[in-house]
Amino acid sequence: EDKVVQSPLSLVVHEGDTVTLNCSYEVTNFRSLLWYKQEKKAPTFLFMLTSSGIEKKSGRLSSILDKKELFSILNITATQTGDSAVYLCALNYGGSQGNLIFGKGTKLSVKP
């Protein structure tokens, strides 16, 4: 049973489109929710969310957490081909120290 579910699993858009990636989860006693971007090998950190309703923003990317409805979204506006990657959502799970539970990721392809 997956604790972290990301949707869609894959997405193809054209440059300039806006996309919304979803991450839903089951557990409530987690410390934080993190978003990563994985292009070739190493995931790179994007955002850490701990509080519900507070948007984190970095350039064209933004993310928000809804602890009541148990989900988070990652928005990318004015997409570029360089945004093509797998976007991973992870819960910093309270069960064990340092235990990150990852979703399967959303593969985003941005076409010129």
Added chain:
Amino acid sequence: ETGVTQTPRHLVMGMTNKKSLKCEQHLGHNAMYWYKQSAKKPLELMFVYSLEERVENNSVPSRFSPECPNSSHLFLHLHTLQPEDSALYLCASSQGTGIGNEQFFGPGTRLTVL
């Protein structure tokens, strides 16, 4: 070198071989992790070392043996692996394991077991 480095980047081994993966972090962190990434599966946490003590095992088979001689270095010793162990093995580090736990990943080792 900065960040988190891993060697080798690619490894092909037979089922009877013994090999080791190496990870080094230059960020002054005190926690290090091994993850396994298989095709179409989520990243799976294998081991956590915090302040050089192992705090999580997650029932990984004994053919994987971690070693953390100090806070900057982490090894994964491999022996008598199976073809299904073929995957990308990622190392990560963080400053503590608490609320933030922003983990920085290395480039990974692509392992193929024949």
